[in-house]
Amino acid sequence: MKEKKKRFKHEHGSSFSVDYYAYASHMRSWNAGFKVLFSIISLLICIACNNLFVSLAVIFFMGFLTVAVGGLDLHHYITMLLVPIVFLIFGTIAIAIGFSMRPVGQYHVHFLNLFYIYWSKASLLKAGGLVFKALGAVSALYMMTLTTPLSEIIAVLRKAHIPKLIIELMNMIYRYIFIMIDTHSRMKNSAESRLGYCDFKTSCYSFGQVASNLLVVSLKRGNNYYNALEARCYDGDLRFLEEEKPLKAGQIVMAVIFIVVLLLIWFFTR
Known part of the structure; x- marks a missing residue:
């Protein structure tokens, strides 16, 4: 009988280590070069398309690979995503809202009778799109780092003549x-x-x-x-000792289908 795969997680009180998740991931047997290339291509498409639906597709699919296929505990994955989310929210506040001494903008609030805080639907949509685009790029990199040990990433970079x-x-x-x-x-x-x-x-x-x-x-x-x-x-x-991990046809087909779907989403929602 095949041994049932179990999700992995840290013991309470232990220090956080990305390598722990990478070595324990069920996707560790995948070809490292494929994972690095796939994550980078997904990242570039997410940024280049600048489309909310494309960003959401990247976020959910990369999360699915990392959690459902890789076996990472959902709680740990969400916890790690909260770190960039907090920075992104605070970083986009300047895009979403503005300050003025007189009432301007589509919506505004007179704050303490000193100045006005104003915003508009366009600024909120722009800030939200920026957050999701950056989060899509982060999730693509998370898929790579949480499923690929650093030694394998270094081997890929060395082969790329970095x-x-x-x-x-x-x-x-x-x-x-x-x-x-x-x-x-x-x-x-x-x-x-x-x-x-x-x-x-x-x-x-x-x-x-x-x-x-x-x-x-x-x-x-x-x-x-x-x-x-x-x-x-x-x-x-x-x-580092490099383990031979052949590239499987199913992985290539999955990657091609996902990239085509992203391009179709961008084409029909632009």
């Missing part, structure tokens, strides 16, 4: 981010076990202690990681 310096810097910076996240998680758990967040005053003190020590401890851990690399004959070139 400069070696850029690849090495990308990998080092990426790894160091998670060193800092893991260090912060350990320090925070240690403070919580000693009732470091029992009240507001103690919480502020614990936060200050964690923040002041985070960089120093992270640098020490980063240095230990570098020493480990040198002990394994690191010569400035990171090499």
Whole structure:
């Protein structure tokens, strides 16, 4: 009997890691080059079409691949999407509304008898379209990063003849981010076990202690990681074992159909 696939998720209290989701994804067996190319093409179409319905199609289909096919827990996926959503909402406020000393615009509100806040249907639609377009691009990149380990993405970039310096810097910076996240998680758990967040005053003190020590401890851990690399004959070139993952015809057909559907949606709704 075939073993039933189970959804994966983090244990409570563990540090966040994109690599965890990528290695546990059911789509990890897919060809890495295909996933990278498919996500980039979807991203470019989403941006180039500048169409609300195309953006929604990209958001839902990429979410379907990541959650339903890849096996990522829906709660974790939505939680990760909330981060760019918050930034996008605040970033588009300046497009949706304006300020004036006199009543202008299609709709306006006199705020504290000091100035007017005004907006229109066109500005709201423009801001909403921008949010969904950016969210569609983000969801396409999420599909790639949450189903493809970094080592495979680097292998694809190397085959695409991306400069070696850029690849090495990308990998080092990426790894160091998670060193800092893991260090912060350990320090925070240690403070919580000693009732470091029992009240507001103690919480502020614990936060200050964690923040002041985070960089120093992270640098020490980063240095230990570098020493480990040198002990394994690191010569400035990171090499990873590449697993052969043949490209399947069904995946190509799926990608072609989706791209054609996006273009048809754009054609009939432009």
